[in-house]
Amino acid sequence: MIAGLGMTALGKVYGPTSAQFAADAVRLAVADAGLRLADVDGLLTSSGVTGGISIDLQRDLGLTDLRLLSHLQAYGSTAGAMVQFASMAVLSGMASVVACVFADSPLQPERSAGAVYGSRRAPAGWWGLLGASGVIGANPMYALAARRHMERFGTTSEQLGHIAVAQRDWAVLNPAAQLREPITLANHQASRWIVEPFHLLDCCLVSNGGIAVIVTTAERAAALAQPPVHVLGWAQSHPGRYLRRNPDFGLVSGAATAGPAALAMAGRRLSDVDVVELYDCYTFTVLLTLEDYGFCAKGEGGPFVASGVLGPDGKLPLNTGGGQLSAYYMWGMTPLSEAVIQARGSAGARQSAAHDVVLVSGNGGVLDHHSTLVLASEAGAA
Amino acid sequence: MSVGPVERDDATAEFFDGAAAGRFLLQRCPAGHFSEPAATQCTTCLATDLDWVPASGGATLVSWAISWGRSSPGKEPRRTVLAIGELDEGPWWWTQLAADVVPEAAELAPGRRLRIEFQRADAEHEAVPVFVLA
Numbered sequence: 175m176i177a178g179l180g181m182t183a184l185g186k187v188y189g190p191t192s193a194q195f196a197a198d199a200v201r202l203a204v205a206d207a208g209l210r211l212a213d214v215d216g217l218l219t220s221s222g223v224t225g226g227i228s229i230d231l232q233r234d235l236g237l238t239d240l241r242l243l244s245h246l247q248a249y250g251s252t253a254g255a256m257v258q259f260a261s262m263a264v265l266s267g268m269a270s271v272v273a274c275v276f277a278d279s280p281l282q283p284e285r286s287a288g289a290v291y292g293s294r295r296a297p298a299g300w301w302g303l304l305g306a307s308g309v310i311g312a313n314p315m316y317a318l319a320a321r322r323h324m325e326r327f328g329t330t331s332e333q334l335g336h337i338a339v340a341q342r343d344w345a346v347l348n349p350a351a352q353l354r355e356p357i358t359l360a361n362h363q364a365s366r367w368i369v370e371p372f373h374l375l376d377c378c379l380v381s382n383g384g385i386a387v388i389v390t391t392a393e394r395a396a397a398l399a400q401p402p403v404h405v406l407g408w409a410q411s412h413p414g415r416y417l418r419r420n421p422d423f424g425l426v427s428g429a430a431t432a433g434p435a436a437l438a439m440a441g442r443r444l445s446d447v448d449v450v451e452l453y454d455c456y457t458f459t460v461l462l463t464l465e466d467y468g469f470c471a472k473g474e475g476g477p478f479v480a481s482g483v484l485g486p487d488g489k490l491p492l493n494t495g496g497g498q499l500s501a502y503y504m505w506g507m508t509p510l511s512e513a514v515i516q517a518r519g520s521a522g523a524r525q526s527a528a529h530d531v532v533l534v535s536g537n538g539g540v541l542d543h544h545s546t547l548v549l550a551s552e553a554g555a556a
Numbered sequence: 557m558s559v560g561p562v563e564r565d566d567a568t569a570e571f572f573d574g575a576a577a578g579r580f581l582l583q584r585c586p587a588g589h590f591s592e593p594a595a596t597q598c599t600t601c602l603a604t605d606l607d608w609v610p611a612s613g614g615a616t617l618v619s620w621a622i623s624w625g626r627s628s629p630g631k632e633p634r635r636t637v638l639a640i641g642e643l644d645e646g647p648w649w650w651t652q653l654a655a656d657v658v659p660e661a662a663e664l665a666p667g668r669r670l671r672i673e674f675q676r677a678d679a680e681h682e683a684v685p686v687f688v689l690a
Binding site: 297298299300302303304305306307308309313314317318319320321322325366367368369370371372417418419420423424 | 559560561562563564565567568592593594599618619620621622623624627636638639640642646647648650651652665666677681682684685686
């Protein structure tokens with residue numbers, strides 16, 4: 175059960191370190207659940223591009239006698255993975271109240287996000303050779319993936335633009351979103367190239383802040399402050415072909431195995447899913463995950479997203495908070511946090527009428543690491 | 557864009573020795589399977605006794621992307637074509653597609669023939685493989 179959600183101010187929030195954001199997020203999540211810090215007996219931590227978070231967070235929060243403590247790293251799939259491990263811990267009796275937290279602070283005044291995200295280039299060895307070759311950071315790698323999909327299936331930039339426009343329309347309804355001005359397909363097409371075939375509006379934001387969730391037992395959650403969100407099913411998939419010959423590159427990701435596995439564990443079918451929150455480092459990641467999860471046939475993601483199915487007026491509630499493209503970039507905590515809000519029915523103007531079963535994805539590396547969660551409200555769990 | 561500076565380490569020393577001599581070195585196992593240069597075991601049969609052998613230098617285009625630099629007043633943004641090439645021996649390689657002029661879209665399609673060449677950022681740094689249109 176997810177019984178608590180804590181979100182610090184997100185976006186261009188300067189001052190706190192990543193560790194301070196993380197500690198704030200845990201305190202907020204504990205309070206949200208109606209618990210006290212002393213109730214927490216498990217802590218899982220995850221850091222972003224700037225690092226700065228470790229199991230030292232235990233000391234920062236004054237948590238004593240923990241029964242579970244670890245730092246996890248599976249890139250963008252980590253948030254989902256933390257909830258999975260926390261769920262197993264509480265189901266096994268290893269711990270009873272587990273806080274899972276991610277925070278990052280890449281934005282600094284007077285410093286471009288590119289300078290932060292491009293700085294992982296190493297001057298030596300294989301990694302240095304990749305950078306020296308000009309393949310630096312995530313943008314080129316995902317652009318290469320998207321181009322391959324376009325060549326194979328005829329997917330177009332305009333079709334990707336439909337995802338960006340729809341998510342911005344959702345962000346307009348989300349007070350926590352960083353970008354709330356509506357955009358059009360023409361805006362998407364006119365936005366500058368980052369790495370062709372990606373325009374600026376195909377790429378996620380960069381944000382400072384922290385988000386935490388509290389995972390606990392069903393018995394415990396029933397007596398707490400918030401409507402409990404059931405964790406019905408989960409799965410991971412790590413294909414393991416990064417920088418290797420990979421016939422699936424850009425065409426199929428780990429979502430194709432993790433999605434069906436998580437739904438099977440939950441005893442649910444895709445048609446039971448009411449709300450979908452997908453990891454969206456790029457528009458293309460959303461398109462590929464929709465195909466891999468089976469919302470449309472392989473290769474038909476382009477026509478599917480352009481069919482009017484997306485956005486607040488569409489019939490598929492997808493990335494209902496605006497996602498990482500328009501709301502906030504907290505890696506896997508972005509789709510997870512919105513999923514919890516929707517499952518609780520507390521999303522206000524952007525609340526999906528049907529919200530019994532929520533499907534959540536996390537994606538890390540270059541489509542190399544995938545986590546899926548199937549969450550449910552009380553009604554959906556029945 | 558030209559290539560950037562890179563230094564060798566223990567894992568890449570032999571590869572860069574080959575690059576300095578104009579040879580793109582791959583790993584080959586006793587059964588004859590080729591693996592990418594960074595492999596420490598055969599990607600096909602998991603053998604760990606690998607030898608460095610020169611690739612033919614031929615490749616075909618798998619995918620490409622065009623990285624745009626920031627534009628500044630009165631200056632065209634600099635564009636760099638980045639490519640995945642499937643080497644004729646099987647492994648894939650990621651590097652820029654070096655060209656004086658960015659190729660027209662019609663020039664870029666899966667299966668387009670490529671050739672490996674080498675460029676250096678400067679005399680102090682290692683030779684870096686790049687693709688050129690064959």
